[in-house]
Amino acid sequence: MDVIQREILFNRIRSWILDAGNIIRENMYDPLTIDTKSNPKDLVTELDRQVEFFFATKIKEHYPEHLLLSEEGYGDHLSHFDGTIWVIDPIDGTMNFVNQKQNFAISIGVYADGIGEIGFIYDVMRNNLYSAMRDNGAYKNNVRLQPLQEKLTLKESVLCMSHRWFMPNRFVDEEVMHLLSKEVRGLRSYGSAAIELAYVAEGAAEAYISMGLEPWDVAAGRVILSEVGGKLTDMDGKEIPMLSRSTIIACNPSIQSKLLHEYFKKGKKVT
Ligand code: IPD
Ligand code: CA
Ligand code: CA
Numbered sequence: 001m002d003v004i005q006r007e008i009l010f011n012r013i014r015s016w017i018l019d020a021g022n023i024i025r026e027n028m029y030d031p032l033t034i035d036t037k038s039n040p041k042d043l044v045t046e047l048d049r050q051v052e053f054f055f056a057t058k059i060k061e062h063y064p065e066h067l068l069l070s071e072e073g074y075g076d077h078l079s080h081f082d083g084t085i086w087v088i089d090p091i092d093g094t095m096n097f098v099n100q101k102q103n104f105a106i107s108i109g110v111y112a113d114g115i116g117e118i119g120f121i122y123d124v125m126r127n128n129l130y131s132a133m134r135d136n137g138a139y140k141n142n143v144r145l146q147p148l149q150e151k152l153t154l155k156e157s158v159l160c161m162s163h164r165w166f167m168p169n170r171f172v173d174e175e176v177m178h179l180l181s182k183e184v185r186g187l188r189s190y191g192s193a194a195i196e197l198a199y200v201a202e203g204a205a206e207a208y209i210s211m212g213l214e215p216w217d218v219a220a221g222r223v224i225l226s227e228v229g230g231k232l233t234d235m236d237g238k239e240i241p242m243l244s245r246s247t248i249i250a251c252n253p254s255i256q257s258k259l260l261h262e263y264f265k266k267g268k269k270v271t
Contacts, residue, residue: 001084001112009063009110010118010133016058017106020051021124024091024106034098043094048072051090051106059086069243071216081114081242087219093192101125107194109219114242119223121194130198130224138201138227145202147229148252154183157206157255160196162189164211171211171235171247176267180259197221200250201228207251207259215242221250231256235264 001009024047033046049072056074059066063084068075070088078085086108091097093104102125110118119138121130130145132138138145165177181187188205190196194217196208201224210217218240222232232250233239237260240246251259 001117006117006133010131012058012062013108013110013118013120014129014131016055017108017120017122017129020054020090020106021122021127023047023051023054024124028097028101032098041095043098044072045091045094045098047097048091048094049074052088055086055088055090055108069215069219071214078243081111083113085111087111087216087242089194089214089216092194092217093190096191103190103192103195105192105194105198107216107220109216109221109223111219111242116219116223116226119220121198121220121224123195123198128198130201130220132224132227134223134227136227138224140198140202145224145228148201148203148254149229150203150252150254152206152252152254154180154255154258155185157184157252158186158188158204159184160188160190160199160205160208162191162210165209169211170269172264172267172269176263180263193217194221197225197232197250200230200252201225203252206255207249209249209251209259211247212245213248214245218246218248225250229253233260235260235268 035044052070052072052074066084068086069078089107091104092107096103106122108120117134119132130140166174193213199205200208225232231253235247
């Protein structure tokens with residue numbers, strides 16, 4: 001993808017994501033059909049589907065050669081990550097959307113032959129649009145995000161982690177996680193992977209650590225985070241796959257080594 005094509009694409013996504021935000025805001029207080037998917041807590045509404053359909057239609061119309069990897073069924077069945085691929089979560093944080101009517105985001109990443117070129121995360125109710133183009137920096141609305149250079153310790157850090165890490169689980173010893181919770185300044189859990197990744201990128205949290213995320217939860221945040229020097233790996237410090245679920249540790253670079261080696265490596269369960 002050349003620079004001009006990429007910029008046109010970036011501007012189109014920017015305009016479409018703002019339109020999609022309007023669709024959500026205009027319809028969210030109407031009676032909504034809420035269905036469950038894999039379990040009673042895994043929700044989907046007609047607006048999740050409507051927003052994904054909106055993007056799928058735009059992509060087919062303007063970029064018929066591009067492929068779509070997405071959550072709610074309008075995407076392609078991908079067995080590779082070659083070519084230009086859009087990775088879309090139409091509403092990330094559907095439970096928040098249903099129960100709170102806030103703390104949810106639209107997440108869009110565009111990858112060319114496996115390389116993250118564009119990332120957008122739109123926190124719809126706060127009207128905060130996070131965006132990035134590879135090698136062009138990351139922005140929150142029109143303000144450029146600063147590189148994550150400040151040297152921080154874990155003691156000064158706020159980590160976004162859900163309660164699941166502190167209960168018996170198949171990834172790490174929860175006792176080691178209890179020690180981690182004692183060392184850090186604080187823990188938060190917002191219920192939207194996209195928003196929590198954006199918080200790490202803007203320095204509002206030092207890490208976001210999550211089990212079993214899908215590619216559409218991470219695709220945009222990965223591009224945005226990379227533009228500010230943030231790190232995003234699996235629990236072993238390895239790159240995450242883009243076609244399957246993974247457990248991720250996204251963080252400020254200054255705490256990565258300690259997090260990985262003193263907590264996740266030490267606590268890792270052998271499966
Ligand atoms: C979920 C949210 C949540 C994370 C889950 C995701 P969804 O996405 O990002 O924070 O813990 O793993 O599935 O289902 O609301 O799009
Ligand atoms: Ca999601
Ligand atoms: Ca979703």
